[in-house]
Amino acid sequence: MVSTEILLKAYELMCRARAMAEIYDANRQICKFVHSTSRGHEAIQLAAAFQMKEYDYLSLYYRDESFLLGLGFTPYELMLQLLAKADDPFSGGRTYYSHPSCNRPGFPKIPHQSSATGMQAIPATGMAHAVSYLESVNGQSKDQEKNPVVLCSFGDGSVTEGEVSEAFQMAVLKKLPIIYFVQDNQWGISASGDEMYAQNSYEYAKGFKGMERMQIKGYDFIESYQKMSEAIRYVRENRAPILVHAEVPLLGHHTSGVRKEWYRTEEDLNKHSTIDPFPKLKNVLLEGGEAIESLNAIEDKAKKFIEEEFNKATASPDPKPETVTHHEFAPTPVTEEKGEREPKGREPIVMVDCALHAVDEILKNDNKALLYGQDVGRRLGGVFREAATLAQKYGDNRVFNTPIQEAYIVGSTAGMSAVGLKPIVEIQFADYAFAGVNQLHVELSKSCYLTMGKFPVGCVIRIPTGAYGSGGPYHSGCIESSLLPIRGIKIAYPSNGADLKGLLKAAQLDPNPVVMFEHKGLYWSKVPGTGYAMTIEPDEDYIVPFGKARVVQYADQNKIDNGESLVIITYGMGVHWGLNASKNFPGQIEILDLRTLNPIDEEAMYSSVMKHNKCIIVTEEPSLNSFAESLAGRISKECFRYLDAPVEVLGALNVPAIALNSELEKEVLPNAEKLTALLQKIFSF
Ligand SMILES: Cc1ncc(C[n+]2csc(CCOP(=O)(O)OP(=O)(O)O)c2C)c(N)n1
Numbered sequence: 112m113v114s115t116e117i118l119l120k121a122y123e124l125m126c127r128a129r130a131m132a133e134i135y136d137a138n139r140q141i142c143k144f145v146h147s148t149s150r151g152h153e154a155i156q157l158a159a160a161f162q163m164k165e166y167d168y169l170s171l172y173y174r175d176e177s178f179l180l181g182l183g184f185t186p187y188e189l190m191l192q193l194l195a196k197a198d199d200p201f202s203g204g205r206t207y208y209s210h211p212s213c214n215r216p217g218f219p220k221i222p223h224q225s226s227a228t229g230m231q232a233i234p235a236t237g238m239a240h241a242v243s244y245l246e247s248v249n250g251q252s253k254d255q256e257k258n259p260v261v262l263c264s265f266g267d268g269s270v271t272e273g274e275v276s277e278a279f280q281m282a283v284l285k286k287l288p289i290i291y292f293v294q295d296n297q298w299g300i301s302a303s304g305d306e307m308y309a310q311n312s313y314e315y316a317k318g319f320k321g322m323e324r325m326q327i328k329g330y331d332f333i334e335s336y337q338k339m340s341e342a343i344r345y346v347r348e349n350r351a352p353i354l355v356h357a358e359v360p361l362l363g364h365h366t367s368g369v370r371k372e373w374y375r376t377e378e379d380l381n382k383h384s385t386i387d388p389f390p391k392l393k394n395v396l397l398e399g400g401e402a403i404e405s406l407n408a409i410e411d412k413a414k415k416f417i418e419e420e421f422n423k424a425t426a427s428p429d430p431k432p433e434t435v436t437h438h439e440f441a442p443t444p445v446t447e448e449k450g451e452r453e454p455k456g457r458e459p460i461v462m463v464d465c466a467l468h469a470v471d472e473i474l475k476n477d478n479k480a481l482l483y484g485q486d487v488g489r490r491l492g493g494v495f496r497e498a499a500t501l502a503q504k505y506g507d508n509r510v511f512n513t514p515i516q517e518a519y520i521v522g523s524t525a526g527m528s529a530v531g532l533k534p535i536v537e538i539q540f541a542d543y544a545f546a547g548v549n550q551l552h553v554e555l556s557k558s559c560y561l562t563m564g565k566f567p568v569g570c571v572i573r574i575p576t577g578a579y580g581s582g583g584p585y586h587s588g589c590i591e592s593s594l595l596p597i598r599g600i601k602i603a604y605p606s607n608g609a610d611l612k613g614l615l616k617a618a619q620l621d622p623n624p625v626v627m628f629e630h631k632g633l634y635w636s637k638v639p640g641t642g643y644a645m646t647i648e649p650d651e652d653y654i655v656p657f658g659k660a661r662v663v664q665y666a667d668q669n670k671i672d673n674g675e676s677l678v679i680i681t682y683g684m685g686v687h688w689g690l691n692a693s694k695n696f697p698g699q700i701e702i703l704d705l706r707t708l709n710p711i712d713e714e715a716m717y718s719s720v721m722k723h724n725k726c727i728i729v730t731e732e733p734s735l736n737s738f739a740e741s742l743a744g745r746i747s748k749e750c751f752r753y754l755d756a757p758v759e760v761l762g763a764l765n766v767p768a769i770a771l772n773s774e775l776e777k778e779v780l781p782n783a784e785k786l787t788a789l790l791q792k793i794f795s796f
């Protein structure tokens with residue numbers, strides 16, 4: 112039985128949700144930012160919200176307004192987000208209504224919520240994965256009631272997104288404690304259920320072995336409350352996933368901007384109104400002996416209260432324009448190069464071993480760190496053996512193979528980080544990163560900014576990159592220009608082992624998402640002329656801050672004084688082409704290795720260009736519309752008065768892929784000879 116007290120509380124909150132929808136619609140000029148309300152979905156949302164605990168984790172979607180009321184957020188707080196006010200507790204006026212993020216005592220944790228339908232499945236499953244990992248280390252709570260659950264809420268349409276299947280697969284594979292909570296109103300925007308899927312999410316979930324399933328009349332509060340109680344208990348006890356499919360009507364508009372009368376028929380609207388949860392609950396209360404007068408009084412009081420809250424929210428201040436740049440990143444503790452880069456008495460080692468040792472030391476010293484990706488687990492230790500022996504040392508729960516799921520590999524880190532872990536993940540080849548870039552863009556990169564710093568995503572995404580030994584069109588690509596326009600992520604691209612080790616250590620301590628490009632051709636220095644990538648291994652505490660370039664080779668002062676010098680600004684393999692080509696111009700070439708591409712050391716670039724008055728930017732990417740070209744533009748502008756020649760860019764040929772045949776590959780890529788020719792051209796200016 113559900114107590115009268117709970118029924119009355121649900122009734123009061125339903126009255127509020129209705130009054131909110133009405134007041135928003137009556138004041139469309141004021142409520143000008145796009146928003147959705149929960150009309151029709153109130154019963155199932157309140158039933159679930161009432162039973163969540165502060166040690167649980169939630170991922171909610173834009174229609175979960177009643178869920179938020181049920182958790183205890185006030186209408187005033189929600190309206191601050193509706194009106195994009197400075198005091199909006201979730202995002203300070205940066206993101207839409209019902210896009211919560213919460214790290215508040217007494218409430219379940221809710222990390223950043225994007226607007227991308229279905230994409231929340233992966234970060235949410237990442238939270239369950241983190242909870243499960245912590246239980247594998249620390250054991251479950253002594254009191255089963257205190258075992259945390261994750262609830263991930265969706266609309267029926269969003270479950271058709273491909274990424275949702277990656278999440279479901281992982282949840283059943285690893286037996287993760289998560290409730291997939293689907294509110295099926297039979298509509299996407301104007302696409303109907305039967306246009307979007309051949310089987311509903313309850314039927315779909317059957318294909319995932321080990322996924323418990325439950326159907327609920329989500330418009331019936333009592334059934335919703337009882338069945339949600341069972342679903343939550345199932346996960347607290349069994350530590351395994353369940354999909355709850357709740358049938359609900361859609362009574363309001365899709366959003367304030369997409370009105371129901373544009374595409375829904377009279378018949379459809381009438382059908383939905385027959386299962387309105389509000390009169391249903393009112394009837395239950397009347398049948399249970401509540402007086403109609405007292406129920407009406409609750410409704411009147413709710414309307415008045417909402418009016419007061421709305422007036423208060425309307426009057427509250429807007430965010431200050433100058434705050435708009437705040438919180439791109441959380442501050443990192445690493446600002447200086449520290450530790451011994453070249454300890455005495457050691458022989459140089461290959462770059463891949465510097466990486467392996469760095470990760471080994473991280474796993475040894477930080478019990479919040481995990482390493483996962485395709486083939487990094489025990490059997491192989493990475494296709495480049497970059498993780499060899501780590502699973503043996505640190506356990507298969509901490510260093511493990513994932514399925515072939517780039518979206519999960521990247522997106523799960525948002526969830527892991529929200530639970531307090533520090534994931535290091537690997538994309539096997541840069542060419543395949545794009546399946547994970549959606550998560551990087553939509554979920555990770557905006558999390559710190561849109562939660563006002565509450566949920567920076569601390570993770571390291573390692574991406575082996577670049578051409579090496581006829582890798583061909585799908586194992587040779589460089590993709591930095593595709594990622595660099597994404598704000599909110601940091602990107603490193605070292606050229607040698609010492610930098611890779613120091614940067615990995617800095618990435619580990621950085622509270623933000625870091626992409627680490629690691630050149631496959633430099634891993635073992637097997638490509639002729641890449642010996643510089645082999646270095647003496649720095650000490651365990653050696654660390655390289657992001658945003659500090661390094662001069663790898665200086666020009667002679669007399670050449671500089673005579674105007675016979677030039678700076679090559681580059682990174683990764685470009686450093687090696689620069690070193691080899693500059694042998695033809697003794698004393699004339701400075702090489703500036705950027706080491707990190709975002710943040711970038713503009714000061715070092717500009718001061719080198721001003722010193723030499725000539726500059727080439729070298730990249731392995733096709734040069735057209737590349738990051739390198741954007742640097743050339745910036746340098747041309749900033750150093751205009753100092754330049755004795757145009758800023759040149761040397762990159763690969765502008766073709767869609769690196770061809771397999773070795774001669775074709777050679778034709779496409781830059782090399783020391785091509786660079787030498789370009790240097791000659793510039794020196795002859
Ligand atoms: C990735 C992505 N594609 C498209 C959209 C645009 N969009 C917003 S809501 C929506 C329909 C979602 O339907 P459903 O998941 O059933 O939720 P409901 O609105 O019915 O509650 C679409 C297509 C989006 N937000 N994200």
Ligand SMILES: [Mg+2]
Nearest residue numbers: 266267268298
């Ligand atoms: Mg829907």
